[in-house]
Amino acid sequence: MLNNRLHLRRLSVHGFKSLDNFHSDLEPALTIFIGQNGAGKSTILQIFSFIQAFMSGEPLRFFEERAWLVETIKPIFKNNEIQVNPIFSKNLVYYVYINYFMQSTKSKIAVHWIGIDQILFNVSSGGKRGEVPLTAEQKAEIDDYLTNFKLDGVTIRIVDDTNLNTGYAHGEMFSILNIGSDVAPGNVGIGTLTANSIICIKGTLAHEIVGHREAALAGRTQDILSREEAQASIRAARFAPYLDSTERFRLLRDGINIREVKNKLFIQQR
């Protein structure tokens, strides 16, 4: 009976979110993927979702369901392959290739979504932040907000085209504020109350500068990571300039929502 069923034999992925040059043989009965958060396990499943949308004649549905810049994607068909007009593909590079057996007939599907100028980066949170490089408007917002701080001696690096995360590194000889694409909230998980999906650019920068940097300058860096992160968010909520009350609430919530803080203050449960 197995020979009469669809059997995917091998999966090859190039430039689909965090997966690049990824190849995996698929076993006839069961294949299990094990990996750390952000390793790409969910992305493998998303590939099949993408293929399903494509095969059902609704390739854009895959992007629309995730609010992934649908307006920038204009697919065209050529030589039985689907391609993205490079003019409209500023943020997407997809190339999925699957071989399969069906009733002993070897066939293959090739799906190409090819952008020419930028590729996707998935730097931070399993897909919730940092999925696409920053826009010019976002960079302008960053530049504008940074003018509120004294950052003497701090090297600011815009690294949204790398796998580096947004973060402030404090040293005796040098200090760096890396600003990656994860400085902006992600476009997955909207409506949830996670830091990933709700804390905005200003809030994230405030977390790094008012939180981590100013604590370091004051000699108040915490040895325990979770406590340092809680301190950074709460400090930012209290002292950061030009944040609206909603953003301060979000940062405060992020700070007190850290498990160690909840345990310490006995607010894990009512």
Next chain:
Amino acid sequence: MKAVMKIEDSFLIKKTGLIVSGVNSQVDALSKNEVKAEIGTKVRIVLPSGEEVDANVREIAISDSLVGKKNISIALDEINGVTEIERGSLLYSI
């Protein structure tokens, strides 16, 4: 020799020297001091071409992001006038 990170960014700071930055998800859960201890005082950089460069570590600075990811930045002693390390190079502790 232990792999530390793939270099994502590098630049020169006057008086400080060459800075290389990268990420390694396997150290995200470690403390900064534990990461520094893993790196040590001397590193080897393997360029995409296969060429190897050794350098002494001057200082290590590590950041934590809002979602729990670390960046590792390392200030290196001067390497024969090198002002930038090619992205994608691999850095090892030796």
